[in-house]
């Protein structure tokens with residue numbers, strides 16, 4: 295079991311403690327878990343997105359009470375991808391739409407989106423639902439197209455399978471980057487092991503998705519130019535320390551509360567692996583911090599806390615999708631409680 299000096303206890307123990315306060319399914323909650331958010335871009339920012347660049351801090355509006363929090367923290371969170379998103383290829387309007395929504399609302403499950411070009415701005419509308427954050431992201435992975443289908447649970451599983459497969463590429467790319475930076479062999483071995491875990495997760499969740507009637511979309515990846523250490527550290531702080539840590543806790547909830555024993559079994563295995571991956575993210579964070587000066591370390595901490603606030607705000611303002619409760623996902627109120635507890639005990643507590 296891996297622990298990190300910043301983590302006073304193993305994450306699996308922290309997760310068990312947090313989940314023990316959860317009422318048993320199906321009594322957690324009965325709200326819905328969908329939300330609509332908008333992102334206003336200037337015409338210049340829209341052009342930058344079309345060119346594959348990710349301009350910093352798009353201004354969010356509407357979408358209920360999350361507007362301010364997401365506008366502040368979502369922008370900072372995007373900085374992790376800004377240095378690595380240039381590919382030299384033009385994005386289609388659908389790709390821009392998906393990229394803007396996923397950068398502005400990290401960790402959200404995008405069900406559909408649209409772009410409206412007005413005289414003085416471009417309005418991107420993002421329809422979000424309970425997130426499948428089945429793995430970590432990486433700048434090399436193209437945002438997936440919104441999933442659709444008659445069965446929300448099948449759609450969720452298909453998106454989850456996509457994210458698990460994407461995290462295979464994410465870990466492989468991260469491993470190459472850290473090897474080039476001279477990372478310790480032990481750390482690289484843990485990343486290699488996580489890559490194999492994600493391959494297994496993708497296969498298992500793909501099987502569940504197909505059984506439910508949905509075919510997962512394979513992830514699309516691009517080759518990135520070399521990134522500097524801070525860009526890699528920022529991405530790890532957001533994708534690993536925040537998103538993958540939340541994914542681990544969410545998977546542990548599914549392992550306990552899914553109605554289908556087969557789903558519980560799959561997510562029990564995933565939850566154990568993801569808790570290790572989350573601890574790996576914090577170990578990577580520690581090693582990368584050692585290479586950074588104090589100002590860069592403060593930037594890193596701010597990015598992690600920002601991404602955490604964005605996630606907590608979104609989950610706190612989200613509405614439920616009752617048809618997803620059978621998958622064991624925490625209902626809206628419970629997700630808000632769990633993420634807030636993680637924020638207090640982990641994301642804000644760590645340096």
Ligand SMILES: [Fe+2]
Nearest residue numbers: 428429492495
């Ligand atoms: Fe995974």
Ligand SMILES: [Fe+2]
Nearest residue numbers: 429430568571
């Ligand atoms: Fe993972």
